Amino acid sequence: MTPAIEPTYRRSSGLVDVLDRVLDKGLVIAGDIRVSLAEVELLTIRIRLLVCSIDKAEQIGLDWWRHDPHLSGAAHRLTQENESLREQIRLLEQRVDALAPAPVVPEGGMPKRPRGRGGAAKSDKQTTRE
DSSP states (O other): OOGGGOOHHHHHHHHOOOHHHHHHHHHEEEEEEEEEEETTTEEEEEEEEEEOOOOHHHHHTHHHHHHHHTTTTTHHHHHHHHHHHHHHHHHHHHOOOHHHHOOOOOSSOOOOOOOEEEEOOOOOOHHHHO
């Protein structure tokens, strides 16, 4: 058989062998793109690409997909926890607002400061005369 008329099953098995080898050993592609104008660097893009199997990635210490909330079930759990905490904060704010007295604001003035317990403090001279 000539290479031009080679059956497709042989070509696909070659592709499968290449893909199997890449996933088993891993493939790293790295590159930098720099855009400059008049020797002034405007933009730098650093590209790092790793292609390998999940088993190989775990062997070399890459397991970020296990901890990424968007790729695991943790995203839903975190969303529920976030909503629960927001509700608790809202309820606590309502309780604080209910406990705090509203400030007294005279027309066109600043809010009055609340005085100490029992009104104005008496001086020593006033207390001895009583």
